[in-house]
Amino acid sequence: MFKSFHLLLAAFWLFALNACQQPEPQYSGNPLFSEPFTADPAVLVHNDTLYLFTGSDEQIEGRDGFVMHKWYVFSTADMVNWTNHGAVLSVEDFEWASHNAFAGHAVENHGKFWWYVPMVHKDSSARVHEGFAMGVAVADHPAGPYKDPLGHPIIADTTENSIVLNIDPTVYVDDDGEVYFFWGSWNEVRQVKLKDNMVELDGPVENIEGLTNFFEAPWVHKRNDTYYMSYAAGYPSRTEYATSKNINGPWQYRGVIHDEIPNSPTNHQAIVNFKGNDYFFYHTAGLPNGGPYRRSVCVDKLEYDENGLIKKIVRTDLGVLQIK
Template structure:
């Protein structure tokens, strides 16, 4: 009888292990997910944590691209971009997002700027461009789009990180970003020039990692919040991409074994998905993170239901 019970328990544990999808990338440490759908394929742009278990800060060597057509099997396209491609950069590969426009793919990245006659250093935002969602990518401008000297509302040097870019139905592109405060600016159609002055927007509990999108005429600004620390995910909505923003609440509580989390939201094949990272891989942690995905659901009034974090992840789609 005891042997039978033991075997049943082993089979149950094996079944759970087989069904577990999260984290979705298991062979390297990944962070800051940014999904993009193009030609029926979901592409996932990520950071790459390379810190050792003893390191006490981020080490992020490059950005990776993964893709899927069924939400279960992920193809690794490798490290297709690194800060070294930008002659003005000397920092790590912080959060980034790639968007498509007019047949080209623009990858907005955050890293750090060299000290030179343009900048005294600090965080900066650059743009890489490619004709293909998986590269090769090159510096689209030859200089940073945003430097630390262009924003003065915060005194720390890493406030210009975590860009999210959204192209509205009328063709106007917007970029939101920032650590400690949230800033936004319009972009020209070429996606490599600013088309307005920079505006700082006040958001409740905002800390970093914004994600901007539109659904059924309502604009959503989702972001990592201070909360009670570690970070949580909260959001606001508006009838305009520039606000005013109405605070709507917390949608994701603290994640396992990581101080930070980062949202990436996309609709794909009839479902809404919420990407985020935690520290749940073996030897993982705040500087060795792993990307997960779970379903995102809306209420009838457009508000977002609380995200249920699972190890099972999401089901395979056709």
């Protein structure tokens, strides 16, 4: 009996020691990076790695207006440890562009990576409205190097049925290989099919109906057999969304999933499933020296209810748990 007691005691202390040695859970923290200032996230998954594409806010503290010349790529395998691949794309990489490196979107297709980005066109004859046009850069790896394969934009003010402010592109490659290009701002949203080469329009530019309160920043993702179209609604913006069983609609309005952001009237989301976890990327003005023109990308978990509807996003300072 005495021996059994000592064996039980030893087992207890071994259990307690192992419990004490368990590492503390690690979280990403929000914002994800203390520098540089990052905004307008886009994400894709490749080879068990998540790649985050962002704009870069370069405005001086205390001044108004966006100053944006380049885009960054970051990557992670566990949502906590991030690699900064640097500013791998800039306005200077496009001979036809002059300034304003606004929100872009990257997608994989045909073994290459296609990064669609808006900028102001150099050519005054192409600046009918706000002057923004959208081009594409292509690379063999998500972190680049990227190059402009066209030397001219895909969408401009002169494109038939384009909008006053041609920004915020998002491109979706469907299960059947068809490619859809969406964009929008100033309360208007458009879509057009792309040819298989990813750089040419394949049909007319069409209006999208049914996106209640749409302002800008469309993002399309699919879960099971349902398409989700999330977007910035109103201004200052919150994130709302709609669903459809067909990528061409009709879209059914579903409501607000992300509230307005303190000190940042813009609200730009990216949604992704990575290693079985659903994530909602966004930006805030959350750094001590941040502001509406000095934003920082954050991430929190995204959840669906039993009907496949998106639950309201809960913003946290912790961010998301490390993937083991």
